[in-house]
Amino acid sequence: MESPEFVFTSLHPSEENASTPYVPRARYCVYRGMWAELPVNKHNKAPQNPQVYSSDLLTFTSDVRMAKIPEIFSSSPGHGDVSQSQGSGGGGPVEAVFWCKDVMTQWRFKGVAYIIGQDIEGSGEESSGVRTVKSKIGERMRVVNEEGEDSWSWEREATAHFGNLSPEMRGTFKNPVPGSPISIPPSDKGLALGQKVEGYEDKLARKSFRVVIIRPDEVEQLDLTVPDKARRWRFTYVCSNGGSSGQKGEHIEEWTKEELWP
Numbered sequence: 427m428e429s430p431e432f433v434f435t436s437l438h439p440s441e442e443n444a445s446t447p448y449v450p451r452a453r454y455c456v457y458r459g460m461w462a463e464l465p466v467n468k469h470n471k472a473p474q475n476p477q478v479y480s481s482d483l484l485t486f487t488s489d490v491r492m493a494k495i496p497e498i499f500s501s502s503p504g505h506g507d508v509s510q511s512q513g514s515g516g517g518g519p520v521e522a523v524f525w526c527k528d529v530m531t532q533w534r535f536k537g538v539a540y541i542i543g544q545d546i547e548g549s550g551e552e553s554s555g556v557r558t559v560k561s562k563i564g565e566r567m568r569v570v571n572e573e574g575e576d577s578w579s580w581e582r583e584a585t586a587h588f589g590n591l592s593p594e595m596r597g598t599f600k601n602p603v604p605g606s607p608i609s610i611p612p613s614d615k616g617l618a619l620g621q622k623v624e625g626y627e628d629k630l631a632r633k634s635f636r637v638v639i640i641r642p643d644e645v646e647q648l649d650l651t652v653p654d655k656a657r658r659w660r661f662t663y664v665c666s667n668g669g670s671s672g673q674k675g676e677h678i679e680e681w682t683k684e685e686l687w688p
Contacts, residue, residue, distance in 0.1 A: 430457035432524045434486070436494050436539070437501040448501060451493065455486040457524075461639050462567055464586050472589025472626035475582050478574040479567040482680075484522060484535060484640040487587055490543070491603050491634055498539045498638070506555070514543040515555025517562065522640055530650040537642035538562075544632065547581035563639055587637045589626040596623035599631040645681075648688060656688035 434455040437448035459465045462479035488494060490512060499506030501518030522535040540559045552560075560580070569575060588596060600621045602612040612618070616630050623631050645661040661681045675684030 427524070427526055427528070430524070431455070432457055432522050434494070435521045435523075436497040437518060438493065438497050439500055451497060453494070455488070455522075458485045458487055458587060458590070458637075461485050461563065462583065464583070464590060467590045470586065470589040472585050473582050474586040474589075475578050476571065476574040478569065478571045478578045480570050481567050482642065483563060483566055484642070485587070486638050486640075487591065488636050488638050489599055489601075489604060489634045490541075490636050493605070494638075495541060495636060498541060502538075504554075510555060511541070512543065513545040513553055513555050514541055514559045515553070516540045517558060520640060522642075532646075532648040532650070534646040534648075535640060535642040536644040536646075537640055540639050540641065542580065542584045542637040542639065546584060547579060559639075562641060566641060584635075584637050585626055588632065588635050593622040593624050596626075596628070596631055596635075597621035599623070599634040600628070646686075650688075658686045658688040660684050660686055 431454050433452050435450050435452045438451045440447055440449050461481045461483040462475070463477070463481065464474065495516075496506075496508050496511040498516040498518040498520065499508075499511040502516055504515075504517065506515060517538050517540060520537065520539040524533040526533070540563055541555075542559065543555075545553060546556055546559065597620070600617055600623065601619055602608075602617045614630075643663045647659045647661070649657045660675075661678070661683050662675075663680060664677075664682055665680060675682040677683075
């Protein structure tokens, strides 16, 4: 895809006394590669991990001040609040939909999302959110180079994602608070539109920067190349070792594939 944009949908808490607890919220995001498989960028000067893992976990970057981050926390089994959403964690249900017009194919990823925050590594006891991320994401990371496992770092991977962005994109994390009234000037004088961040350790920008990881449990492919002969498949994640799961369909490593009516 020339520009790998997709529609990302999360669940937003409903107003008090609403008939349903959540309402959907959709927006376009930019796909940033699979977790632990950061695309090569010759302009990225940030420290990077060796290629130790592969995964089927989609990533994109976001600003912690945007609504999607607390939505991922509040809709999770633990129903995290806004204060918890400042760190790593999450686990709320999400969907990501790509429309690949050149090949007339739609891909829909259904699963849960987790957030990598500044607390993902460091001194002291890990938060429950950090432990959850490392457990739920770690179990879907496949080792491809055992020699580098001990040196692989979660924080370094997040920093490399920040470095993979353009200076202009890194600068957006120093924008005024997204969605706040323009009539109210930012209290922090360091916040303004149109900034560029040349390095990868700008404290103000990194404070708002987050990596979002989608852990898909089900994927659907809809092929409309031939309109009167459309085809549709469902891929379901079954287990970490590719063993028997009782699921119908063709087994492809950790997934089953079943053709459906379009």
